[in-house]
Amino acid sequence: MFKFNRLLTALVCVGSFAFSASAAAQGRLTLYCSSDEAWCQQAKTEFEKASGVKVDMTRKSSGETYAQIKAESANPKGDIWWGGTGDPHLQAAEENLTQAYVSPNRRRIAEFAMNQAKASKDRTIGIYSGALGWGYNEELLKKQGLPAPLCWADLIKPVYKGKVQIANPNSSGTSYTALATLVQMMGEGEAFKYLKALHKNINQYTKSGSAPIKAAGSGETVVGIVFLHDAVAVAAAGFPIKSVTPCEGTGYEIGSMSILKGARNVDNAKKFYDWALTAESQGRAKDVKSFQVPSNLDAAVSPLAPDLSRIKLINYDFVKYGSSAERRRLLKKWDDEVGSLPNN
DSSP: OHHHHHHHHHHHHHHHHHHHHHHHHHTEEEEEEOSOHHHHHHHHHHHHHHHOOEEEEEEOOHHHHHHHHHHTTTSOOOSEEEOSOHHHHHHHHHTTOEEOOOOTTOTTBOHHHHHHHHHTTTSOEEEEEEEEEEEEEHHHHHHTTOOOOOSGGGGGSGGGTTOEEEEOTTTOHHHHHHHHHHHHHHOHHHHHHHHHHHHTTEEEEESSTTHHHHHHHTTSOSEEEEEHHHHHHHHHTTOOEEEEOOTTOBOEEEEEEEEETTOTTHHHHHHHHHHHTSHHHHHTGGGGTOOOEESBTTSOOOTTSOOGGGSOBOOOOHHHHTSHHHHHHHHHHHIIIIITSOOO
């Protein structure tokens, strides 16, 4: 009888522990975030308030997050990936690293966002958009007697040698968008000729896509190639940054969101997904100086957000350049032909 009671007590303890662990899991969410740090923090805080779910958030650039998700695929640590350019989200969908979900909150979502969902068979969806361009430090430009760079062709002129920054496309979705944009605009051969010429003027390839414009704002470089909303954000913070939409035209991003395959807290991931598609959630981005164009048609938009309808945008092929094979091929070619060149 004594042994039976001990056994019963042990079973009760084990059951209680399992129940407690299960209950704890139901109240948590692991968020991988590839948007701006302030916006990531806001999303974490606001969702916790709205849902009561405890969020563990890690912020990394799009390329880094994709690499982490792929490395963890046999034993997923994250639940949901929010923000960052859509190309690696599409690649993750193609490689079965994410899972399909159709939110009831996508009824008032812009066409560009729904195109991501269709292309991925509902394994990702667009949450914002933004055009590629650059910003320059007006004070440095004037001090150094430089002309304003208004076109892609200007950035490879010798006068800008050592005065331009862009991120590494392996780690940065912004820079991969630039790579894919130039290939689509110029043709692959001419695009790589251009990138080799641009390399002569690059003083640093950063890890993060927004880092170049922050460096321009602080006077570490003259020009930073980034998404225009990032340039606007640095200017809004009081730095002497002038945004430029390239005269020849430019590409754009569809910032996306995906639930990871094998997510441990999939119900909470769906709750976050639903919440992130609401007008209220997306409309708060402007409060932390994130000036992307939201995908919810009813979301409040900052007057500082770039007007995409007034920008000459290329017909960016997200399906092709978000595919696993094409993305790997272009990044390898960039590594072999551009990234391997001597530093200037």
